[in-house]
Structures are given as structure tokens and as C-alpha cells.
Amino acid sequence: MSGHEENEGAPPHVAGEFFLWLWYQSETGQGRVDFGEEGGTVEYWVDDRISFRAVGEDKVSAIMTGDNPSLTPEAHAALAGGKVIRDVRLALRREDREYTVTLKAPRIEIAAAKLPALVKSGDEGEVLYERMFLYEELHFILGGLFRAFAAARCSEEWRERTLPDLRRWVAAGPGAAGALDAEAEAS
Amino acid sequence: MGVLKGGLSVRRYRASEPPEGFRDLYTAALEDNAFRDALTEVNKEQRVGWVQVHNLLDNSFLDTNRWLYNQYAVFGMRIDKKVLPGKLFGAHLEKRCQAWAKENNRERVPSKVKAELKDALEMEMLLKTLPSVAVHEVAWNLNEGWVIFHNQSEVPNDTFRKLFHRTFGMALIPHDPLDFVASEPELANALVSSGASDLRMESR
Numbered sequence: 001m002s003g004h005e006e007n008e009g010a011p012p013h014v015a016g017e018f019f020l021w022l023w024y025q026s027e028t029g030q031g032r033v034d035f036g037e038e039g040g041t042v043e044y045w046v047d048d049r050i051s052f053r054a055v056g057e058d059k060v061s062a063i064m065t066g067d068n069p070s071l072t073p074e075a076h077a078a079l080a081g082g083k084v085i086r087d088v089r090l091a092l093r094r095e096d097r098e099y100t101v102t103l104k105a106p107r108i109e110i111a112a113a114k115l116p117a118l119v120k121s122g123d124e125g126e127v128l129y130e131r132m133f134l135y136e137e138l139h140f141i142l143g144g145l146f147r148a149f150a151a152a153r154c155s156e157e158w159r160e161r162t163l164p165d166l167r168r169w170v171a172a173g174p175g176a177a178g179a180l181d182a183e184a185e186a187s
Numbered sequence: 188m189g190v191l192k193g194g195l196s197v198r199r200y201r202a203s204e205p206p207e208g209f210r211d212l213y214t215a216a217l218e219d220n221a222f223r224d225a226l227t228e229v230n231k232e233q234r235v236g237w238v239q240v241h242n243l244l245d246n247s248f249l250d251t252n253r254w255l256y257n258q259y260a261v262f263g264m265r266i267d268k269k270v271l272p273g274k275l276f277g278a279h280l281e282k283r284c285q286a287w288a289k290e291n292n293r294e295r296v297p298s299k300v301k302a303e304l305k306d307a308l309e310m311e312m313l314l315k316t317l318p319s320v321a322v323h324e325v326a327w328n329l330n331e332g333w334v335i336f337h338n339q340s341e342v343p344n345d346t347f348r349k350l351f352h353r354t355f356g357m358a359l360i361p362h363d364p365l366d367f368v369a370s371e372p373e374l375a376n377a378l379v380s381s382g383a384s385d386l387r388m389e390s391r
Contacts, residue, residue: 147367
């Protein structure tokens with residue numbers, strides 16, 4: 001057995017910050033990760049749901065659903081008010097396979113995952129192998145995204161640049177990503 | 188919804204490596220812990236056991252082709268429980284108490300008698316009540332040591348972990364985000380010691 005034992009889990013803020021980072025990256029045009037030669041490129045974006053909770057609580061305190069919930073003023077207001085993301089529905093594309101999945105904090109659990117159906121018909125075994133392949137691919141993608149987040153989160157750049165950018169992005173509200181990029185370039 | 192069709196909503200676990208000769212061992216273990224007792228009598232206790240994913244009435248695991256697909260073991264955890272409708276039960280009990288009081292020319296029903304009436308009514312109603320039945324699917328990659336359980340609520344997951352341990356003699360460890368960076372312990376430790384980021388402008 002490898003990995004961490006049960007009692008040494010990630011702190012509760014990690015999942016919420018991972019979701020925030022995915023949201024921010026996708027809204028600022030960086031919703032793409034290159035997994036190298038074997039892994040290829042994965043694109044991702046926030047789909048149709050984000051929910052928030054207050055710090056120290058588990059229950060949902062605000063939900064945004066529908067088209068582009070990440071672009072609503074309410075979503076940015078929730079962040080600005082100190083709320084953290086409890087779950088987010090994400091769309092992911094690798095090659096010609098597109099997934100939609102709700103990621104739930106704190107374990108980053110997969111919920112209501114819609115897998116691309118490759119085999120339209122076939123025996124039970126074929127369907128099972130395909131669905132397990134797709135589930136494993138989804139888990140693999142999430143692992144890659146999380147490692148990219150972890151590297152960014154634990155770097156010097158997080159405090160010096162990423163966090164100030166995030167604060168400006170949150171305060172500026174939806175659609176401000178382009179303006180912030182231009183501001184950053186000018187400075 | 189589950190392993191063979193529909194959306195996936197799962198909790199992932201890590202499991203130990205299966206022992207030599209696991210096919211026979213696990214067939215016997217699944218048979219021993221299969222769902223056997225239907226709630227046909229007066230029993231309110233929850234009953235739990237394994238069934239095939241194909242049909243919750245199929246509880247035999249002797250044919251490995253029905254649950255073992257190369258590296259994947261696939262089965263379901265069935266939970267049956269009889270629950271009496273509370274309001275209906277209360278209404279019937281009130282009628283019985285009123286009838287007893289009238290018959291015995293008493294204004295109130297003594298608590299001992301009320302308890303007896305309650306027990307009798309409970310047995311009577313349980314006989315007529317069908318159990319609520321839930322099946323949560325399980326897929327276990329025996330080669331890679333992970334298990335997914337198709338439910339994310341705490342109570343069914345606790346029940347699942349106990350039944351899994353009783354059946355296969357191994358404890359399941361829930362997946363944690365740090366498992367994604369298990370090969371980079373320094374990164375994992377840095378995440379563990381990271382404090383939450385405050386996004387409010389005024390906090391700078």
C-alpha cells in the first residue's frame with residue numbers, strides 16, 4: 001500500500017482552493033493542461049453549477065446554476081464575502097472525449113459524472129471495461145490537474161503573484177479577466 | 188445509475204493486494220456474506236449483504252463470470268429495512284388506545300398497557316409492510332488496488348466498509364486529495380502545512 005494513511009488527510013481548504021484555481025484558470029483563458037507526450041492535453045471549464053459554503057461549515061450557503069454560473073456577479077460576490085467553494089461542475093475534454101463531472105469537497109469526490117459513451121452496444125463485459133477505462137481516465141485527469149494546482153499553490157509565485165491576481169479578479173467581478181490581463185501586461 | 192450505465196457518483200477507496208488463490212477465497216467470502224434473509228416477518232433490523240449487479244435478487248457468486256471481469260470484481264451491497272409509516276402508526280395506536288379505554292371503562296390508558304398495544308400493532312403492521320430496498324454498486328480493480336462505491340453518504344459508506352472488512356478481511360482507506368501527490372511527499376507536506384488563502388482585498 002502506498003500513499004497517506006487515513007488520518008493524514010488534506011486540510012479542508014485544499015479542495016475549495018483547487019476548485020477556485022480551476023475556475024480562475026479557465027476564466028482567464030488558461031484552462032488547459034499539458035500532461036506530456038503520453039497524457040496529451042486536457043481542456044477544462046466550469047460547466048453549470050458552483051456552490052459555496054461558509055468557512056467552518058459544511059452546508060451549502062449559495063448555489064449558482066444555469067449557463068456560465070462562474071460569470072455571475074453573485075459567484076464573485078460569494079468569494080469576495082469570504083465564502084469558499086463546496087462543489088463545482090466541470091467539463092473536461094481530452095482528445096475527442098468530453099466529460100462533465102461535479103467535484104465535491106473536501107475529498108474531491110466524483111459525482112454525477114457523465115462519461116462519453118464509446119461503445120453503443122455490446123455485451124456486459126465490454127460496457128464494463130469501457131466505463132472503467134473512462135472512469136480511470138477521469139480520475140487520471142483530475143490527478144494531473146490537482147498536481148498542477150499543488151505545484152502552483154506551494155510555489156513562491158502563489159504569494160507573490162497568483163494570490164494578488166486572484167484577489168483582484170475576485171474584487172473586479174465577472175468578465176474582468178481580460179482587463180486584468182491587460183493591466184498586468186502594462187505593469 | 189452505476190457501474191454499467193448512467194452517471195457515476197462514487198467514493199473511492201484504496202484496498203490491499205488480494206491473496207494467492209483469491210478467486211476461490213473471494214467466491215466463498217461473497218457467498219458467506221451474500222444477502223440471504225428477506226424481511227418476511229416482524230423484523231425492523233436492517234439486513235445487509237452482497238448481490239449481483241445484474242439483479243438484486245441474484246445472490247449467488249458461485250459463477251465467477253457473473254461478478255469477476257478480468258481485473259474487476261463487480262457486485263452490489265443490498266440493504267433492506269422495514270420502516271413503518273409514522274403518522275399512520277400513530278393514528279392506529281390512538282384508535283386502539285381509545286377502544287381499550289372504552290372497553291375497560293377507563294379515562295386513560297396505563298403506560299404498560301399502551302406499550303403492549305404498541306408492540307402488538309407494530310408486529311401486525313410489520314407483517315404487512317414491504318421493506319425499503321437499496322442497492323449500491325461496487326467495482327474493485329484487483330490489480331491496481333482501488334475500489335469505488337456508488338454512494339457518497341456517510342452511513343451507507345460506513346456499512347459498506349464494515350461489510351467489506353468482514354467479507355474480505357481488509358480495511359478500506361478512503362481516497363484523499365493527497366493521494367494525487369503521493370509520489371511527491373514534499374509537495375504533499377507543503378500542502379498540509381499551507382494555510383487557507385484569504386481572497387478579500389482588505390486583508391492584504
